[in-house]
Amino acid sequence: MSLRIWYNRTFSTASHYVEMIRRNADQRQFEIYVTHPKTHSLMLQIADYAEPEPTLPLYEYPGYCLDFCKKHNIDIFIPHFGMSEIVKYRSEFAKIGTKLLAAGDAELIGLVLDKGKLFSELSTLKSIELPDYYVVSTVDEFKEAYHQLKERGHRVCFKPASGEGGAGFRIIKETLPSIQSLYDPCGPGILLDEAIRMLSSVPEFPPLMVMEFMSGHEYSIDCLASSSSLLAAVPRKKVEGRVRLLEENELLIEWAHEIHKVIPLQYNFNIQVIYQKGKPKLLEINPRTSGGLYTSCLTGINFPYLAVKLLLGDQVVVPEPEFGIVATHIEKEMIMHRSFQ
Template identity: 25%
Template sequence: MTMNIWLMEGLSSQRDIIQGISAAAEASQQPISVFASHRHQRNEILSQADFALIEPAEDERRLAFIISTVEQHGIRAIHTGRNARWFESRRAEIETSGASLTTGATRVEMLDLADDKVSFAESMAQHGLPVVPSMRIDSTSQLRQLLLDSPFGDAPLCVKPVTGIYGMGFWRFDESASPMAAFTHPDSRRVHPHFYLQALDAADRVEPLVLMPWLPGPEYSIDLLVEKGSVLAAVARRKDGALQHLENSGEAYELGRACAEAMEADGLVNVQTRHDASGKPLLLEINMRPSGGIGYTRFSGVNLPGLFAMRRLGLMTAQQVRDRAIRDFSPATVRSITDVVRYQPLTNLIP
C-alpha cells in the first residue's frame, strides 16, 4: 500500500498545507511522501514537498499528466485547491487511476452554488441557516432605486460582485464619505453612493452585484475538514483588527459547520460569517477550498491539513480524526506578518 499524497496547484495556501502534512507525516512515523505540483515555477511552495512536479499549462493535457503521474509514483490521494470545477467534472476518469480525488465538493452543482453569492444565500435560507440578506443587482437604475428604498431597514448598505474573490469590489455606501474617499483611502472601502452610481453608469457593462445590509461584525473565518458532507474537524478564527482568535465553539463556529454540511463539502473548506447588529452570526460565503489562512489554525494545536492527509491515506478513522481535533485544540491568538524566504533552485524536481 503506497502512502503518497499529491497536492496539486492551489490558490493561496498550498505551501502551508504541504508543511502541515509533512509535519503530520513525520509525527506519525509512517512512510508518507508528499508530492506537490504547480503550473508555474513556484519554488518557495514546491521546495516544501518531498517531490515536485510542474503541471502542464493547458487544461487539455492535465488529465493525461494526472493519470501517468499517479501510475508512475503510486499516488494514493490527490488534492486540488484550484480548477476545482475541471477536476470535479472529471472525477470518474481521474479516480479510475486508483487515486482518490479531493476537490472540496462532491458534485459540480455545489461548486457553482458556492460561486454565486445570491444563489448561495437563497439556498442557505432554504436550509434554515441564518445568512446575510442578499439582493441581485443587474443594472444601475435598479441599484439607484434600491438605495432610495432602503430595503434592509436602517442598516447601512454595501455591495460586492455576485462572483468574486479576494474581497475585490466590496464597497460600503456612506453618504458622509468625501467624493475622493475611495481614492485616498481605498482600504476603508467606503464610497459615496453618488460617485459609485456615476462610475457604474459610465461602465461598459454591469457585473452582477449583491446588495446587502452592512454587518458590524465581528467576522469569523471557519476552516473545516469535511468528508462527504460530514465535518470531522474545524477551527474558527475570530477577526479582531490585526489579531485573530482561534476558537472551537460558539454560534459562528456551529454555523460554519452547518453550512459546510448543507453544501455537502468534501475536503478542506472555509466558511465566513459576520455578526449583525443584534450580535447574531450570519453566513457571508463558503469557499469550497482551503482558505489563505488555514495555516494559522495550526497554532491551536489542530493540524487540519495533517488530519486531512492521515484520513485520506487511511491512517485514521473518521472518529479518530474527530477525537484528535477536540483533544489537540487549545485557544490561541495569532497575528499575520509578511515574511520572506530564500528563493532557490529545486532539488526535488521530477523532470
C-alpha cells in the same frame, strides 16, 4: 512507498499545509508536486518536484491537469485554481488512478461559489441569520436594491455574486471625500454616482450582491468533514491586525453543523461570519482550505493531513481541540533555491 500529492496554482500559505502533511503523526511518506504560473512562487520552493504552470484558457485547464497527473503518476490532486471545472472530470481522474481532494461535486461547489444561490439555499434554516441582500444584474436593479437597503437603515456595500476573497468588494459612499482622504490609507470605498456611472455603461453585468455592510467582529470557521458528518469546527476570531483567537464559540460551532446538513461539503472547507449589532450573520462559504487554516491547526487538529486520510478511506480520529489560544504570525525570510527563469 510514498504517495504523490499535487498542488496546482494556489496561495503561498498552502506551504504550511504541505509541511503539516509531511509531519503527520502516522509518519506516512509523501512526495509533494507543485505547479504555479509565477516562477518565484513560494510553493515551487517547498516542493519535492516543481515546474512552472502554463497560462491556459479555463476550458483547456482540466486537460492539462489530467495530462500532468498521468505523466507523473499523481495519487492525490488537491486543486485550487480551476477547481469548479476540474471536479467535472472526477471520473476521468479516477480512471488514471488519481483521487481528487475537492470539497464536493461540480453541482455542490457551483452552488457554494454563487453567493446568491447559496443564500437562497440556506434561507430555509431558521437558526442561520443572513444579511439583507439583493442579487442584481442591471443598473436599475442596483439602484432599487440600494434604496431598499438605505430605507432599512443600512450602510450599503456590494461584491460579485461569484468570486474569491475580497475581489470586487466596495462600500458605497454618498459624499465626496475630503482632502484628508489623500493622506489616509486607500480603502474599498466608491461614490454612489461613480458606481451607477460604471454600471450604466452596459445593459447587463455579471450578478452583484448588494447588501448591508457589516462592521462587527469577523470569524472564520475552519471545518473538517466527510459527506455525512462534520468532524471538527474551529471558530477563528479576527481580534485586531494579525491577532486571532481560537474561540470555543458554541453558537458558531452549531451553525457549522446546521450548514453541513444542507451543504454537505467534505474534507476541508471554511465558513465566514461577521457579527452585526451583536448577532452573527453569514458572509460566505469557501469550499477549500482557508488562507489562515494554519492558525486553527494550533488547536491540535491537523486539518490538511486528516483530510488526506479521509480521502484515502482511512479511519480518522479527531483530537479534542484546545481553544482559548491567541495567536499571530510574522514575516520570515526564505532563500530561494530554485529558479525557473
